[in-house]
Amino acid sequence: MLKYNNTSEIKELECILGQERAIEAMEIGLKIDNPSYNIYIAGDSGTGKTTYALNALKNYASNKSSHKDWCYVNNFECSREPIVIELERGMGKVFQKDIEKLIETLLDELRDTFESEDFELSKNQLLEDYDIEKEALLKKIKKYGEEKGFKLKNSKVGMVFVPIKEKEEEYNKDDEESEAEFYKVKRELENMAIQVVYKIRDLEDDAKEAILDLEEEVGKYVVDPHVEALKEKYNEYDKVKTYLDCIRDDILEYIYLFYLDEDELKEKYDRDHFNRYKVNLFVDNGNEKLNSSAPVVVEINPSPSNLFGKAEYDYLNGNFKTDFTKILPGAVHKANGGYLVLYVDQLLRYALSWDMLKRTMQSGMISVDTQTAIKPENMPLNMKIILIGSNYMYNLLYSYDADFSKYFKIFVDFDNEMDKSEYNEDGIVKFIAHQCNKNNLKHFTYDAVQEVIKFSTRLSGDKSKLSTQFNKVMEIIIEGNAYSKIRDTEYIEREDVKKAIQERRKRLNRIESKMDESLDKGFTLIETEGSKVGVINGLSVLNMGEYSFGRPSRITVTTSPGNGGIVNIEREVNMSGPIHSKGVLILGGYLSENFAQEFPLSLNAYICFEQNYGGIDGDSASGAELYALLSALSEVPIKQNIAATGSINQKGDIQVVGGITEKIEGFYYTCKKKGLNNEQGVIIPRNNSRNLILDDEVNEAISDGKFHIYTADRIEEAVEILTGVKFEEIRDKVKEKLHKFSKIQRPAKL
Known part of the structure; x- marks a missing residue:
């Protein structure tokens, strides 16, 4: 040492101590690159499983570089379905700034271009051509009208013809035929005016179209070089190039917005129009200190939104509004390309989270839990999920969730x-x-x-x-x-x-102290001297959270002729757990094999844990119960200075039990309070000897002969220690008593 x-x-x-099996399982789980080989880590609290897991993941993450940057951009064909773009680490922020710079540059350059002298001259030339054609049409119809005696005027209802005064008098003097001619000419001129109006409108539309074509041509001249430069920069990313083409087409479609001043834009158009050109840097892995290290994300509150993201919204004029710029990532998105660590007890608090996580593993695609009208495009799944929980939760999931074993094939069990x-x-x-x-x-x-x-x-x-x-x-x-x-x-x-x-x-130990006080005051009846028939000091362990302690319990047995068998009083009043009830039933099997081979077993035996008000479970008292039962049947008294613990089987073997140290110490301190007489002790299963880690005082008392520990493998050994009588003698007396009971129960022959 x-x-x-x-x-x-x-x-x-x-390194971590004593977990070789767990370490080997974790290592193989991390090395297998398969979406079904996710990891479940189980173990008691405090065994270091979480610390080890995070350290192991950190080491493996340092050599893994499959994580990317992810961006959401506007879908110009369907704004409700934003497009996700995958980029190499660090390129997400560059792409975001490039698009931002593109729009800022185009706003400046297009505004300057459309305010330039050359553009104004070209635009005025188009308008001048339109005005010339318009004036020619108006001049022509005006001249024709005058020849017919009518003057062209503009009114609220459009162009109208009124007769020239001299001509009007001439028409008025004529007869009906002349008047008819007047109205005929007027209708002809009015029809011509309507045709001219439509021709002027067509000219206006042509002029507007020509101006739009001029703006588009000028726009292309300004926009295309910038877009093409970015397409060249992002030549490896097909989605980016497609997106840049969409931006270019959309800018040209709404190019008139680019040369309006800010006040006019806010007054006449949607103030958020230019948000459509933003880039939502959804997952940024370019800010890592070590860019080669894959993300290790621990989510301690795995609600659906914390795991799968969400979309924020604004409340405007009584309506909720959102878009792709308000989509936020969840832990699953952030961990993509690396490792996601979840605590099972927290995860299963959110049934929807568990279902969504399983669907994600099944589909291989990560969605965004927006719960709004927008449906962002899913991103491909590329990560390993590590669940940390108890063995109990592992067994539940394995037994009752068919999907669990499909996707968590590595079990890391911490001892x-x-x-x-x-x-x-x-x-x-x-x-x-x-x-x-x-x-x-x-x-x-x-x-x-x-x-x-x-x-x-x-x-x-x-x-x-x-x-x-x-x-x-x-x-x-x-x-x-x-x-x-x-x-x-x-x-x-x-x-x-x-x-x-x-x-x-x-x-x-407050509860333990209260029990000691009850013992001191004589409220709890425990004797540590003398002998009694059918009475024994059994030993039990009480668990109070993280603290456990041993207590002696007086077990009593009474017997009589009858066919009721062995009655567990605790079970009859629903104060006995299933394991304790099983232990009592085993007594009947032992009696049947050893004492009822020549005549029927006919008895009523009542077994009770005296002053038990809180229920009992476990089979560690089955040995003590059998000793008390044999004492009651044989009428041989049991020494009260010796307590017993150990479970039995139907063949009479004494089996190991838990809490042996606490049980011995509990009886020792009880004897100390009642007065040590150098004869007190405890009978334990021989195989429990390795479990004795007693405190110094008890060890010293044992060394000085003030307290004793007896070990036994068989019922016979324990009975002889407790009674001081050979087991054969007790066996004969028990058999005699049971034979007597059988005769009493047997009906008399006529």
Whole structure:
């Protein structure tokens, strides 16, 4: 092992401890470039799965360069369906500025061009030609009218002919034939006037068309060189070239807007018209410090809009208005070309997010969750998704969501314990050194480190293991530093670590203290001396959040003749969990095999956890229940100074149980309160010996013979320890009692 006086002499930890299986799975998952090989990382909180995942992704991202810039631009054919354009990293911002500069340049140059003398001369020449033709038509009809005795005048209703005074008198003097001639000439002139009006309108339309053609030709002369230059610059991007052609055509169509002054433009036309030429730089990967590093995006609130973006809108004149410039990206868009990290418990809070994510993986295309009238074009999916959650959530998704296994084929399972090897113990030393340097904490002495390692072993619940819940270890490091400051020592010492552990327990053990108080006052009935028939001290563990502690519980059994079998009183009142109920039913199987081969098993046996008001589950008390049942049937008393734990099977084997350390300590401290007599102890399954990581006081009491731990593999061994009587003798008495019950139940022969 490492040799050191304190952790300041130790090189810091450079890798994660005890997760070789998880690391191998993660490595292969990141190396497989397949859209179905996304990754699910599972493990208990504090095992370092998130920290490791982000570090691993950062390393892989540094060698990946498939991410691009993405822009949304106006679709001039259908503005409701904006077009997405993919560009190399850094080119998005360049493209955005190029288009912005293009429009600014054209505004200036077109305004200057249309205000130039040459353009005005050309335009005036067209208008002059129009005026000449118009005047010629008017002159011709005017002359003809005068020849007929009529004068051409303009009125509100258009051109009208009125008779010249002299001619009018001449017509008035004539007869009816002359009057008819008058009206005939007038109608002829009026029809000619109508024809002239239409010809003038045609001339006006031709003039306008000629001016528009002139503007378009001038516009092309100004616009085309700039557009062609950009097309040459973006020659590798077909979509950009197509878009530039669309911009060019649209500018020429609305070219008159480019030479209006700002006030006139705002007054007469849509003030947002020029927004259609903007570029929405949707995803900009050109601002990365390392352009070769792919994005690693962690989304802690994966709502639909946070994942898949949204479109903002303006409220104008009672209407909601939006366009492609208001489309915002989500985490999926930002992570495209790289890695997206999501926490399962948060993701499944949004059912729509999970469904949209699955559809994205199925289609291979990323949409925008606009929920508005616009439908932006989807972008192709190119990223790996990493889900971080619990094993429980993994099992649920795998079992109940058929799509899950299709797209998350890599399972990275973080263990909550590791072997207690020299390598891993040295790793904990390096971990402590790293945290002390990182968080500016005092360093640990050698003895203090050993106390932390002991704490880690206790967390694992196995002498041969260490816990990988480094968040718990980190808490002791920080709190040990605080107590070292209080004592004003140079380094964190063993005393500081023990104090941190003790005070932490003190902060969390309110319920335990209340139970101790109930025991002191005699409210809770537990005896640690003497012997009783059908009564035994069982051991259980109570979990209060992150804190758990052991408690002895008095188990009583009464028996009588009958056919009710073994009755679990807790189950009858719905206070027994399924595992506990199963353990009680196993007792019947054991009795049937060992005592009911020659006659029917006929008994009523009532088993009860006394003063149990909160329910019970687990099968670790099944052994104690059987011992009490055998005591009740044989009428051989059980020693109250010995508690028992361990589950049994129908063949009489004693099986390992959990929480063995807490159970032993719980009974020890109960005995201490009642008074140690050097005879108290606990029976545990022999295979649970490796799980004993007792605190110093209990270990010392065991070493001094004040408290005892007995191990057993079989029911027979445990019964003899509890009663001091050979099992064969007890077996005979039980058999005799059951035979007696059977006779009582058997109907008499006539």
